[in-house]
Amino acid sequence: MKKIIAILLAVLFVTALAACGSKSAETAPAATQAPAAEQKQEGYTSSQGTVDGFDPNQKTEFAMNTSEEVRTFNIGEVDPSLFEAPILVTSFGQSADTSMMDAIMKRSGVKDYAFNALAKDTDIKNYKTVIIVCGASSKGLGAAGISEADETARAEKIMAAINETNPAVIMCHLGGSMRRGVLSDKLTDMVLEVAKYMVVVEDANFDGKFTTVAQEKNIPLTYLYAIKDGMDVFSALFNK
Amino acid sequence: MKKYSYLWKNILVLAVALLFAAVAAHDFLAMRTPEPVVASKGLTRVARLSEYCANLKGTVGDEAVYVFDSGVPGGTFLVLGGTHPNESAGMMAAIAMAENIEVTAGRVFIMPWTNTSGFTHTSPLDGMVDMFTITLKDGSTRTFRVGNRLTNPVDQWPDRNYYEGTSGRKLVGTETAEIRNVNRLYPGNENGVLTEQVCAGIKNMIVEENVSIVMDMHEGSPEFYYLDTTMAHERALNVASLMAMDMGMEGLDMKAELSGQTSYGLSHRSLGDNTDALMTLMETYNPSMGPLHGKMDDDLIVNGNEPNYYQAHLDGYIYYRVKENGIPLIERIARHIVCITKLKDAYNLYHPEAPIEFTCLGSYDDMMQLGLEGVFKPVK
Numbered sequence: 001m002k003k004i005i006a007i008l009l010a011v012l013f014v015t016a017l018a019a020c021g022s023k024s025a026e027t028a029p030a031a032t033q034a035p036a037a038e039q040k041q042e043g044y045t046s047s048q049g050t051v052d053g054f055d056p057n058q059k060t061e062f063a064m065n066t067s068e069e070v071r072t073f074n075i076g077e078v079d080p081s082l083f084e085a086p087i088l089v090t091s092f093g094q095s096a097d098t099s100m101m102d103a104i105m106k107r108s109g110v111k112d113y114a115f116n117a118l119a120k121d122t123d124i125k126n127y128k129t130v131i132i133v134c135g136a137s138s139k140g141l142g143a144a145g146i147s148e149a150d151e152t153a154r155a156e157k158i159m160a161a162i163n164e165t166n167p168a169v170i171m172c173h174l175g176g177s178m179r180r181g182v183l184s185d186k187l188t189d190m191v192l193e194v195a196k197y198m199v200v201v202e203d204a205n206f207d208g209k210f211t212t213v214a215q216e217k218n219i220p221l222t223y224l225y226a227i228k229d230g231m232d233v234f235s236a237l238f239n240k
Numbered sequence: 241m242k243k244y245s246y247l248w249k250n251i252l253v254l255a256v257a258l259l260f261a262a263v264a265a266h267d268f269l270a271m272r273t274p275e276p277v278v279a280s281k282g283l284t285r286v287a288r289l290s291e292y293c294a295n296l297k298g299t300v301g302d303e304a305v306y307v308f309d310s311g312v313p314g315g316t317f318l319v320l321g322g323t324h325p326n327e328s329a330g331m332m333a334a335i336a337m338a339e340n341i342e343v344t345a346g347r348v349f350i351m352p353w354t355n356t357s358g359f360t361h362t363s364p365l366d367g368m369v370d371m372f373t374i375t376l377k378d379g380s381t382r383t384f385r386v387g388n389r390l391t392n393p394v395d396q397w398p399d400r401n402y403y404e405g406t407s408g409r410k411l412v413g414t415e416t417a418e419i420r421n422v423n424r425l426y427p428g429n430e431n432g433v434l435t436e437q438v439c440a441g442i443k444n445m446i447v448e449e450n451v452s453i454v455m456d457m458h459e460g461s462p463e464f465y466y467l468d469t470t471m472a473h474e475r476a477l478n479v480a481s482l483m484a485m486d487m488g489m490e491g492l493d494m495k496a497e498l499s500g501q502t503s504y505g506l507s508h509r510s511l512g513d514n515t516d517a518l519m520t521l522m523e524t525y526n527p528s529m530g531p532l533h534g535k536m537d538d539d540l541i542v543n544g545n546e547p548n549y550y551q552a553h554l555d556g557y558i559y560y561r562v563k564e565n566g567i568p569l570i571e572r573i574a575r576h577i578v579c580i581t582k583l584k585d586a587y588n589l590y591h592p593e594a595p596i597e598f599t600c601l602g603s604y605d606d607m608m609q610l611g612l613e614g615v616f617k618p619v620k
Binding site: 002005008009095096099100102103104106107137138139140142143178226227228229231 | 246250251253254257465472474477478480481482484485486487488489493495496497498499500501502
């Protein structure tokens with residue numbers, strides 16, 4: 001009799017536990033695991049992000065000039081007359097920030113501009129102003145079907161064309177600290193050699209890079225608190 | 241005599257065990273009852289996912305699809321809530337939309353419980369609550385479930401040690417349980433496990449109904465980098481970027497980000513690659529999902545206020561700009577609905593040939609003013 005009752009109790013407790021659900025089924029390691037290389041998955045998941053060159057848990061000490069209240073902050077004074085239509089918006093690094101720049105231009109009501117993230121060096125001669133959105137994205141490069149080397153080569157050719165035809169160049173960095181990896185900085189530095197104006201979402205300046213360049217090269221710089229603050233900046237620049 | 245004494249003691253223990261089992265069973269079975277939806281007048285019909293994947297007939301995966309057809313030719317917007325049932329704002333925003341939407345061109349499909357099975361259990365070792373209650377304007381209450389991000393093992397078990405499905409994603413090691421994650425198995429398999437069948441049903445629905453654009457609503461823990469971010473398939477990036485800009489103009493931070501080429505099985509990648517729909521996925525902040533959260537209760541779910549995360553942000557350990565008083569559920573619901581509305585506007589700009597027009601609860605400020613008590617309708 002005791003054995004029967006004990007068995008019944010055991011069954012009941014197991015049933016009650018199952019009714020509550022069990023985490024163990026979700027976390028138990030697999031008995032057989034594939035090699036580590038096979039487990040590696042690129043791209044984002046809800047539980048793990050892969051961000052080039054930026055550790056979101058890294059503590060940053062720099063003081064921001066912009067804030068919820070102060071949406072933009074200028075270093076130096078930009079001369080709008082330098083920037084004439086037609087305008088080309090292109091990308092160095094193929095990040096999604098380039099598409100955000102396109103949205104800025106659309107919503108700013110700028111008419112005479114072309115958007116081509118994969119513009120070629122031969123396109124440059126057709127424009128008086130070239131806006132280059134800097135920031136490397138492995139996702140963007142993958143979507144465009146090109147490698148880092150391809151993108152670097154394209155950027156170098158465009159820079160050569162710029163040096164030849166001399167359009168006014170605006171360097172945009174809209175991706176914040178997330179777009180401060182090795183390739184992003186390499187592409188950005190190429191543009192800073194010829195830029196007449198910089199527009200930067202300020203948290204990308206956590207190491208003072210852009211402030212230093214603005215002061216050393218005497219390039220006017222506008223810091224944005226968020227990407228959307230670029231609308232007022234570009235509207236004022238192009239809707240003269 | 242002693243023999244009978246033992247017998248009574250054992251009967252008493254058995255009775256107590258039965259009592260516990262009955263209470264647990266009651267709680268467990270209560271989670272199988274879906275939340276009532278007081279659908280808006282524009283509801284055309286409630287479709288079932290088995291219409292698009294016959295194998296789902298009679299299973300927990302035969303999910304409800306609220307169809308709002310304006311009768312005016314145009315595009316079709318599919319709204320997915322509750323892909324991960326522990327990300328409450330997704331389901332809540334979907335139900336709020338189903339209760340308040342008015343469609344004037346094209347069609348809107350709304351799935352409040354994209355993983356129905358996931359709503360039938362919780363993560364007890366995470367200290368999760370199973371339900372929370374809100375009080376409406378008229379004093380009545382409504383109760384909503386907080387489920388688990390994965391399909392209930394009662395419905396799909398065991399997890400395999402190695403799995404490679406239609407998406408190309410390999411589930412091994414710590415990812416084996418993801419075979420019960422709807423957002424890892426797209427485009428699905430009609431003859432696969434339950435979660436794959438659900439994914440196949442959604443993919444087939446998108447194809448058969450010629451869905452133009454999809455929003456898959458999610459939430460993330462405060463540590464997650466892509467909060468207030470819309471992931472977009474490359475074909476949807478221009479629409480998502482314009483939406484993000486328009487949200488910014490209303491003072492709502494939003495970023496658009498490209499879907500990873502190898503984000504296999506996720507909706508924005510694998511449905512984007514396997515259908516013509518413009519795929520997007522948005523994440524809002526949910527402090528109940530992170531390891532620093534304190535007591536898990538209605539207050540944390542509804543008010544979204546976790547001081548530990550505010551302090552972590554002040555100390556520079558959380559990139560996300562956590563607010564001092566948290567981010568309440570109504571704010572996250574409003575953000576999702578405004579995002580969908582702005583996405584529709586941006587879609588219309590690029591695709592005037594197949595417009596989608598609807599209104600739903602007005603602006604972000606309107607929804608904040610209404611509060612949860614005004615956004616949801618009393619159940620009669």
